[in-house]
Amino acid sequence: MAQDRALKNRPQYALTSVDHALRLAVMLQVEGPLSVSDAAERLGVARSTAHRLLTMLVYRDFARQGDDRRYHAGPVISLTADAQSRTALLRTIAMPHLHALVGRLGESANLLVLAGDYARFIGSVESTQALRVGNREGMVFPAHLTSGGKLMLADLTVDERAELYAVERWRGRSDERPDVGALERELDVVRERGFAINKDRTESGVTAVGRGVRVGDRVGAAVTVSMPTVRFDESRLVDVVTALALTARDIEHDLHAALRVELGV
The missing domain is CATH 3.30.450.40 (GAF domain)
Incomplete structure (x- = not known):
């Protein structure tokens, strides 16, 4: 049973926007600050799309925008x-x-x-x-x-x-x-x-x-x-x-x- 529960296959109806947002959250958590351009390049999306995703992460406290205009891990996911x-x-x-x-x-x-x-x-x-x-x-x-x-x-x-x-x-x-x-x-x-x-x-x-x-x-x-x-x-x-x-x-x-x-x- 444990092995069956561990299997992780991509959902048939995967939501790309959700996947992108979650990947951005992980990048911010483990790698550090990202600019909009950085995020767009890593995800392979337009800058406008990356900006919308980052804005939503800020709204839910998964990210915050610093004085340098880059996005940092927010209080929900911050590591030391x-x-x-x-x-x-x-x-x-x-x-x-x-x-x-x-x-x-x-x-x-x-x-x-x-x-x-x-x-x-x-x-x-x-x-x-x-x-x-x-x-x-x-x-x-x-x-x-x-x-x-x-x-x-x-x-x-x-x-x-x-x-x-x-x-x-x-x-x-x-x-x-x-x-x-x-x-x-x-x-x-x-x-x-x-x-x-x-x-x-x-x-x-x-x-x-x-x-x-x-x-x-x-x-x-x-x-x-x-x-x-x-x-x-x-x-x-x-x-x-x-x-x-x-x-x-x-x-x-x-x-x-x-x-x-x-x-x-």
Whole structure:
């Protein structure tokens, strides 16, 4: 039952304006201020459309307009300045590497971070193939079902995982709580392999392979490639995992360098 509830497919009658507004809210929350032009470019819409969306977010306190005329996260969704700046820095550094990964493999690429017991997509680059996995930026899925989420969970301590999956934290959604023993066994395999696979567990018809990204001394993020399951073949796994490892290494290198500059060391 928990697996069925986790499946997340695009609604048949998706409301594009709602989707755009929600994506903007997430961008403001995790990346920081946006101008109208920035918002229009990211969504692929006209400036007038972006302005209307941002105005509605301001009206509902999801955004606020600063003296610089840019839009900032409003009181409903504001993160601490440190959390926002670090997430924004990670995304900025990772995006060129995600584009390169898409170029290498021809499949969509993503960057995820852990948010409690969920994995949040903070960056996404779509493949150019006609049949492809779409942009996942801003979406969240149960961490124990996603390839990237499993990599980050595997790096937590036993006590940290026990706290995340304690029965009392899952009141009201106990039927979605994973079998902790089975999860621990699965995470043992993930640690041994150094990568994780999610085949049809969060979205039917979608397979993802992930690799962890070290942020400081922890696996604080993950990079993944997502593809239609019909195109997933285990014969590709070595190439996919190798490309992911190179991408994770390059992101870690650039992030370490940026943090050293930020700290003045």
